[in-house]
Amino acid sequence: MNFSNFFISRPIFATVLAIILTLVGAMAMRILPIEQYPSVVPPTVSVQAQFPGADAETVAQTVAAPLAEAINGVEDMLYMTSNSADNGTMSLSVAFNIGTDGDINTINVNNRVQGALSQLPEAVQSQGVTVELRSDSILMLVALTSPSGDYNNVYMQNYATLNILDELRQVPGVGNAEVLGGGEFAMRIWMDPDKLAQYDLTPSEVASAIRAQNTEIPAGNLAATPQSEPRAYTYTITAGGRLSSPDDFRNIFLRTNADGSSLRLEDVARIELGASFYGVDARLNGATMTPIIINQQPGANALETANSVRATMEDLAERFPPGLEYVTPYDTTLFIDASVETVLKTFIEAFLIVIVILFIFLQNWRFTVIAMSVVPVSVIGTFAGFYL
Template structure:
């Protein structure tokens, strides 16, 4: 007893199995991420080092080159690129595809830690090692600008009112602010006055480290009372900085205002983001790996509607770039293609069988195979992207083949006068192994894609697995559900339709012509 005969004897069991495929497919679909292309970026580790005041040559010789030499010995590195600029060093280490990102990051951290002894001792902080992946690109970019506020005030408003509200959107990994201006106390020196007092910038730095500090002061305890003590040692305002005592010379206190001036301003004055002379900042939303970009975009749009209700009149907030626009277009085009494919499949089957009851059966077989493919995508950790959607469209034409072959053979038995249950059993039994062999052959054709190396192999791996999986699921559906449908969706008394009777001479002519051509070649 093969699978088809068992399904005919246990039709409820066959229906339940196919319903299970639909249920698991729907469950898998709900957990799939949606993005434009598969996440194929190679492991990329960046090493950033800050050395304020140093020019590009010093950065390169004292920081970049020692770190490059240390990192260069790690196995699996594809290439190393570095950039040495005023006050900062940035090294990007790209690894080969297939290298584990966590292991690569740990190897780079170990090498950087070993190289720290050869770096300048007065670095403000050790080099920062960070990871990069395909999900680091922002999914939504917004611009915040104002005609009345400067960049400092706009940045402060964004950090206090926008960032936290957007970060709470499900699926958001972080929010980056482009062109931000942070408040900082900038000290401007007068070289002539410093020379007159024989002071150097190092003296000012030492005074700041000595005076601008808040230390624990302990507590006061008595017989019945205990009080905690807090000392206020932090300097916050321009006036407090200007009154800072730098040095005592011959009994006279030399203050900061005597040799320069402290001014509250932006931390970085070398870059600015403007549009038509109006200052603005960019707010970029970074998604978590494997999340649904469309769901994130929809939630952000809803959150922005709430935020705009509380926006001051002088501040404008608008979305300038939404990565999901192209994804939505791709999904919409796939939906249209699937609808056209379904219509053409039904039409072609009707033109050859000339029976609507048979023509509508692919509307049951095809969705089961395609929905089941979503569960395979979930098991393999794939996402809904351009290539997996292409695989679904291509599979639409492939998965219907097995059902047509089984249905045609059963239909032929019924034309010969065999009862429909017996026709379903005998018809499916005759081509049982043929259907299995055909489906395995189709699936195996796409399996070599799994063994392709490099970027191309990884790019098309999802495509091959989805198509092969859909074909194998269609074989199972054709051998279980299709025979059952041919029994329960067939007329009690078999007869040809009027359209069949009128068009049969045309098909007989085609068969006779083909027979004569074949005999001529033989």
């Protein structure tokens, strides 16, 4: 008895098996991820640091080298690349074997980075070193715009950072969301070289004065223990703390002049509230925009994730200030939807053609229906194999 005769002589068993295959395949269809391109690249962990004021060579020697030496040899690592720029930024990427757990890889790299922090310059440690699982799969791009021109790019970038990014990062399936450019509000201090020379000051002296007076210092208590005589009340002294406005920075004391007058920061520099980074100028149809790049989490369903992102943005848009809107200039799920529709259309056309051909040769509708019943079972059952 050959393989086919076994099922022919047992029609009930064959029917039950076909139903089970169809049900398992149908369930697998709902679980399998849908993406524009399959994940065929190694999972990558990104390490980023910043050394303000340092050139690329200094960053490579004092930041990239210690981190690379500490991370080298981490479990399941394939290769590692680093890039140091003249703006003081350092980006190090660690690629791992395909199929490894990205979260475990991130933890392993972070443990190595923590062990190397003491070797980094103090300025780098104060800025912080970030370790995150990087997803190269861009799902969509959301952009904030101000059609009426009420808000500039700095305001929109800061608004996105404070009110939108955290909400998008919590959407299931989103690997990461970041503002392109990252120009958050920052106090910009533009020193005048001529005035510095006039008052015999150096930029490092000005920077030291800013650091010394822009800090949180505990002021202590009055009538607190220990003391010789008990007091009925204890008073906590609250100091001003860190500076927050341009006027606060303008009044930073630098030194006392020979005539007894005070030299302040406003005498040698121009202070204004601006952006922390001016390296990106994004525009949409000639107007300023703030792009938010949304990366897909590895293995997530692109269509479901994109729908969740759209729903989240609709909820957030209800709280936007007047004159602020959002658009979606780039969405990969549009291509995915078109591809799925094309596949379904092709499948239906092929199914109808096969029915016609079978009927022409069999000349019997009953035999044709029996033969065609195999098609959905085999197609849907294939998804169960994909899931396994």
